[in-house]
Amino acid sequence: MIRLQNIHKSYITGTNKLHVLKGIDLHIKEGELVSIMGSSGSGKSTLLNILGLLDNHDEGVYELNNEEIKSMSETKAAKLRNNLLGFVFQSFNLISFKNAMENVALPLYYQKVSRKKRNNLAVEYLDKMGLKEWAHHMPNELSGGQKQRVAIARAMITQPKIILADEPTGALDSATSIEVMDLLREINQSGITVIIVTHENDIAHMTDRIINLKDGVIESIVENNKINNTESVKIPLQE
Amino acid sequence: MFDLDKWQEITAALKKNKLRTILTGLGVMFGILILVTLLGIGRGFQNNIQSSLGNFATNSTVFWVERTTKAYKGLPRNRFYQFTNDDLLALKKNIPELEHIAPDINGWSGGATHNTFRKEKKGNFRIKGTSPEMNMVNPVEVISGRFINENDLKEFRKVITIGPRVKELMFEEDEDPIGQYLKVNGIFFKIIGEIKPLSNNMGNRDDIIQLPYTTLQQLYNYGDKFYVFLATAKVGESVAELEDKIFEILARRHSIHPEDTQAIGHFNIAKIFNKIFGLFNSIGFLFWVIGFGVLITGVIGVSNIMHVVVKERTKELGIKRAIGAKPALVVGQIINESVFLTTFAGFWGLVLGVVIVELIGKATEGSPNPQILNPYVDINVAFIALGVLIFFGVLAGLLPAQRAIRIKPVDALRYE
Numbered sequence: 001m002i003r004l005q006n007i008h009k010s011y012i013t014g015t016n017k018l019h020v021l022k023g024i025d026l027h028i029k030e031g032e033l034v035s036i037m038g039s040s041g042s043g044k045s046t047l048l049n050i051l052g053l054l055d056n057h058d059e060g061v062y063e064l065n066n067e068e069i070k071s072m073s074e075t076k077a078a079k080l081r082n083n084l085l086g087f088v089f090q091s092f093n094l095i096s097f098k099n100a101m102e103n104v105a106l107p108l109y110y111q112k113v114s115r116k117k118r119n120n121l122a123v124e125y126l127d128k129m130g131l132k133e134w135a136h137h138m139p140n141e142l143s144g145g146q147k148q149r150v151a152i153a154r155a156m157i158t159q160p161k162i163i164l165a166d167e168p169t170g171a172l173d174s175a176t177s178i179e180v181m182d183l184l185r186e187i188n189q190s191g192i193t194v195i196i197v198t199h200e201n202d203i204a205h206m207t208d209r210i211i212n213l214k215d216g217v218i219e220s221i222v223e224n225n226k227i228n229n230t231e232s233v234k235i236p237l238q239e
Numbered sequence: 240m241f242d243l244d245k246w247q248e249i250t251a252a253l254k255k256n257k258l259r260t261i262l263t264g265l266g267v268m269f270g271i272l273i274l275v276t277l278l279g280i281g282r283g284f285q286n287n288i289q290s291s292l293g294n295f296a297t298n299s300t301v302f303w304v305e306r307t308t309k310a311y312k313g314l315p316r317n318r319f320y321q322f323t324n325d326d327l328l329a330l331k332k333n334i335p336e337l338e339h340i341a342p343d344i345n346g347w348s349g350g351a352t353h354n355t356f357r358k359e360k361k362g363n364f365r366i367k368g369t370s371p372e373m374n375m376v377n378p379v380e381v382i383s384g385r386f387i388n389e390n391d392l393k394e395f396r397k398v399i400t401i402g403p404r405v406k407e408l409m410f411e412e413d414e415d416p417i418g419q420y421l422k423v424n425g426i427f428f429k430i431i432g433e434i435k436p437l438s439n440n441m442g443n444r445d446d447i448i449q450l451p452y453t454t455l456q457q458l459y460n461y462g463d464k465f466y467v468f469l470a471t472a473k474v475g476e477s478v479a480e481l482e483d484k485i486f487e488i489l490a491r492r493h494s495i496h497p498e499d500t501q502a503i504g505h506f507n508i509a510k511i512f513n514k515i516f517g518l519f520n521s522i523g524f525l526f527w528v529i530g531f532g533v534l535i536t537g538v539i540g541v542s543n544i545m546h547v548v549v550k551e552r553t554k555e556l557g558i559k560r561a562i563g564a565k566p567a568l569v570v571g572q573i574i575n576e577s578v579f580l581t582t583f584a585g586f587w588g589l590v591l592g593v594v595i596v597e598l599i600g601k602a603t604e605g606s607p608n609p610q611i612l613n614p615y616v617d618i619n620v621a622f623i624a625l626g627v628l629i630f631f632g633v634l635a636g637l638l639p640a641q642r643a644i645r646i647k648p649v650d651a652l653r654y655e
Contacts, residue, residue, distance in 0.1 A: 093554075102244075
């Protein structure tokens with residue numbers, strides 16, 4: 001599903017050049033539940049942004065869904081994001097003047113789905129999240145967990161192949177965090193690839209594979225024991 | 240157009256800071272309001288001047304007798320002479336550019352007393368000799384009956400046309416004056432028409448009594464003489480050249496020194512008309528410039544606000560782009576907002592401007608000597624103004640929209 005080869009990325013701020021990603025090689029298969037871990041500044045968010053076509057890489061090969069991603073127009077990137085990817089953000093990123101249903105339906109608006117059809121579908125997805133009664137509430141009337149579930153419904157409505165979650169539990173308490181993670185696992189079990197960026201160990205350990213990032217390189221990849229999440233095997237990187 | 244989501248976006252964005260939106264809108268509204276009002280008033284000025292000029296031939300000139308200032312052919316200077324009816328024939332025959340020529344002869348008005356009587360009614364009116372040709376130079380509108388014709392001139396008929404004021408004073412309201420008689424300066428005249436002067440030039444007023452100038456010459460013992468005449472040039476011919484030719488012929492006929500230009504008074508009306516029209520065109524142009532300037536100020540305000548709005552909504556636009564909004568859609572949405580704001584505000588400015596112009600029209604309607612007559616907003620001007628607004632609305636939105644999509648989605652998402 002995702003294949004990265006020697007991905008480099010630098011940011012230029014004034015005269016300084018900040019080398020954030022220093023050659024990432026990674027392969028994520030379809031249907032995997034992967035987490036990207038690392039301390040702040042390790043480049044995990046940059047990696048997710050590149051994976052999500054929100055940013056472009058400087059060097060290397062990125063293949064998404066068997067298609068090489070090179071410099072492409074924003075219009076095409078927007079189309080790919082809309083069709084292939086779903087985003088879940090730490091700060092939920094709901095549109096404040098649209099109610100829950102309209103927020104969920106928004107990606108379908110960009111696919112020119114009729115208003116009635118997309119709103120019906122949005123309510124259906126909200127129902128799956130247990131938020132049917134909240135469909136007509138504005139984001140500021142929802143709790144953090146509810147907001148994130150609305151955001152997940154919005155990410156799901158286009159039936160994407162990949163869900164990209166950037167610190168999805170970062171703004172939630174632990175109980176709600178587990179709820180959200182259960183939801184993401186459920187989604188993964190339906191066959192969708194889920195990639196979660198987090199700095200929390202226990203969140204990362206709920207995923208199948210942990211990619212540890214440090215200073216722009218992959219430090220290690222941990223395959224979690226699927227039977228027992230608490231025990232994990234550390235596989236050293238082959239040079 | 241009637242995409243509900245689009246409208247929801249527009250209203251949500253504009254409602255976020257209502258006061259700011261209203262103030263920005265006011266800028267545009269006043270712009271268009273001032274433009275429309277100025278143009279309406281300009282039209283009113285023009286109407287006023289045009290109505291007082293009436294249909295007076297604009298390519299015309301007026302000649303009158305003066306005393307000679309140079310001795311010539313044994314004749315002394317300071318000599319008095321008069322134009323004759325034969326002069327008219329000679330000028331007509333020899334000047335192909337001459338279109339119409341008509342003597343303007345005044346009869347006696349009664350001074351402080353009355354000069355016109357009918358039964359127990361009496362009045363003091365302006366008496367003028369006229370001709371069908373005069374009607375081509377300084378026209379009147381025939382309300383009923385007919386105007387003086389060539390036969391009246393040839394046969395020295397004792398017939399008159401009367402102005403509205405004459406009819407009002409000398410007749411009852413329900414009386415038909417045509418065919419009736421008036422005693423003017425002791426002589427009975429048959430009324431053949433009721434006319435209304437179309438301009439106030441050459442002393443044409445509503446209190447006018449006109450008779451064939453030949454009749455007037457005969458009855459007043461003027462012989463075939465007169466002091467003043469009007470002439471028009473044919474379409475496309477120069478009035479100044481016409482004046483030169485008339486002068487040349489008259490000078491020869493009356494033994495006036497060829498260089499004694501002061502001996503024959505003349506006045507190029509066409510020149511004055513052109514000056515007046517030029518003036519009004521300049522004023523009109525000035526009004527356009529001022530109105531447009533104010534409008535542009537308003538539009539710049541909109542562009543400014545759109546910049547701020549786009550900046551404020553950077554994150555929101557980032558979210559939308561992350562979930563699949565294409566750049567064209569983002570740009571379109573910002574332009575939509577800008578066009579909506581300018582057009583909406585501009586529309587009310589237009590409506591208010593029309594109302595103000597109407598009120599000015601109402602206020603000046605009854606006044607006897609209005610400076611502004613029938614001001615109105617040209618429907619074309621209104622459409623042009625709206626078109627300009629939409630165009631500027633697009634322009635005002637375009638720059639901020641370009642800015643909005645220049646930012647990478649990832650930066651937009653991070654924007655706080």
